Amino acid sequence: MKRFLFIIFVLFVQSVWAQTEVKREVVGRDIGQLKGIKISARVIDEITGEALVGATVTIPETNEVLVSDNNGGFELTLERAEYNLLFRFVGYETVSYPITAVGEGRILVKMIQEDFQLEDVVIFGRDPDKNIRSTDMGAVTLSMNTLKELPPFLGEVDIIQSMATLPGVTQVGEASAGLNVRGGGADQNLIQFAGAPVYNPTHLFGLFTSFNPDMVNEVTLYKSVIPARFGGRASSILDITPKAGSVDKWGADLMLSNYSGKISVNGPVVKDKVSIRGGIRGSYINWFLNSLSNPDLKNSQASFYDANVVLSAPVSENNEFTYSFYTSYDDFGFASDTTVSWRNTSHSLQWKSKLTSKLSMEALGYYTIYDYSIFNQAGGPSDFDILSGIDDIGGKLFFQYSFSESNRITVGGEYKQVKIQPGELIPTNEQESGILPQKVQDELGTEAGIHFQHEFELGEKVGVTYGLRYDTYQYLGPRTVREYAENQPLTEGSAIGETTYGDGDQITTYDGLGPRVSLRYSFNKSTSVKAGYNKMYQFIHLISNTATIAPTDVWKLSDTFIEPQIVDQYSLGFYKNLKGNIFETSVEVYYKDIQNVVEYKDGANLILQNHIETELVPALGRAYGVELYVKKNLGRLTGWVAYTYSRSLRRVITPYEEEIINDGEWFASNFDKPHVLTLIGNYKVSTNTSISATFGYSTGRPVTFPEAKFDFSGNSLAYFNNRNEQRIPDFHRLDLSANFKLKGQGRFFDGDWTFAVLNVYGRKNPFSLFFVDEAGQPPQALRLAILGVPLPSISYALRF
Known part of the structure; x- marks a missing residue:
């Protein structure tokens, strides 16, 4: 060190x-x-007044290219002279803006969406060679314009499903909640909306993402060298920024599909000062469930909604406040009289301030609630409710000082408090029920971190980003903690006593230093090689024996027995742009060491466990892989090809033989999928018509099959040997869509018709396997397919 x-x-x-x-x-x-003159600019949509984030301004006289910030703003430093500024943004006509710089001032640039011409038009919505020049590794930013070119999932753009088309990012199957990034579990991803964490980002167990696309500006995934300002999760950061409303005029978006509908409205509360954008989305999905082949799903009922409000107040050129509210709700009733529901709610308030021409500040506070429940309402004495939840409140503050465009330092810190209610069982009728009420002890923990990061260039060929983050964590009372006998495994039988801690008492602490460094060497303007390393700490765990996030899973804080997860990641990449940045190509390799990942004991019972440490064992993990990526940015045909070869492995060795899994050998994790291939294509047939397609293939995920069965006390029991030694069949699926734009020609609205078919050739991709007992035969495996037939969708969206 x-x-x-x-x-x-x-x-x-x-x-x-x-x-x-x-x-x-x-x-x-x-x-x-010559005298330096500072001129600020802001770029907006001429029709809606929305800020265009990621637009570029080119100054031909100085060969400079700048990219607009989250408010659509630039700051130009010019000499006293005449210039012709060129503003560009994907899907918009280029604006030529001549100026004569004689003093400081502010300009507002309005851009209008272009009519696509059949000839190639080179329009970049960002710095076109940023992937070559920056030191970023494994960082991908997708605007909503890009995501809208993908085939819609059940009628609309799906953010989580779209992220899974990138190299190194997978899901365990169709309708899967969460992402698996570079061999990490779904709980190792920090998904945040407007700076607030979201613990379950899905509707209907993963069929839909719980973020309304009309309320999203852009999405950035960090999966390699993660900036020092992010911490708390070991695998990746998915940062979703909300879209602000127009400060100029009112507008609205409406979308109806055969699965869901949504509407959003935006406009000025105080003209040119304060804007609001609000949206709500709801489902009418039951007819779809009734069409599925699985009998349990066919006889189930579901509903969901989500809603957002964003208030943005750019009170001055140097200060902007943004308040964001987000909520989502799901209610799913199984055919067996069991209802599962879950809700996310978050508030965040952000203040961005430019203190001087070189120093800027950002402050953010948030409050997030996630609660989930299971209701058994069969109408008898065994009816019960199980309630669980998480409260997460925190704040962040950091400063950035820019010596120049290529030399800047960021310092800051954050603090959060997390309270978990792991579970409470409440009989519906305590007087008649044979079920006793039960409550698992609440958990309380605090996390704090300070960090700095420095980015600079040494000449034109070498770029360096390095940083250091210090994380500290406290596990607090009130809580009763068991004591166990030495030199014995943690079991009910080895418990020898208890220690009780009062409110706020410190039970245990953990801390650690997390260095991050990334180096870039450019051979020329179109070719570079990068190397990186980062260390991450994670103090919260998802305790589950399933392959994907489910409302029945238990979130658990690190404590005396369960240590924080620690991940060291090493990365190396080669990047090459071709034909004037029309094509982007990259090859990245990575290796991860993972400590203190949680595995469950054979036969573990994870529900309503007051001492869940008796059901778990600590494991080591490692993951490695190579990612190939080719993307075409321009022309009538655009899209990308992503291929990943990777392995995600686990190993459990303890001093106690009964806890060792697979004889202490490395075994595949639940989400190990060695081969993953994704093909994305979007073809512009004409000005207003486009066709898109997505094809995905992956190795089937690991499962554990019973190898025999035996009778014990009159019961037929299955015998399992090694964990995760078999695999379900490989996954592959083709999705197609066609989009038709109807131009309003200055009339009331513009509209889009989108026709899509998921699973075009009706592949019965298995989500999981289950086994049934047949007399006189080994256990029989049956396949559960969520989307076993082609699923058509139609949607109509209009803007007015």
């Missing part, structure tokens, strides 16, 4: 020295003839 800190110090001194030399060169010029 001392050597690492010494290297950081040397790099910092070198970068500051290099910057000092540049300043001296500037000072030596004749400043009497």
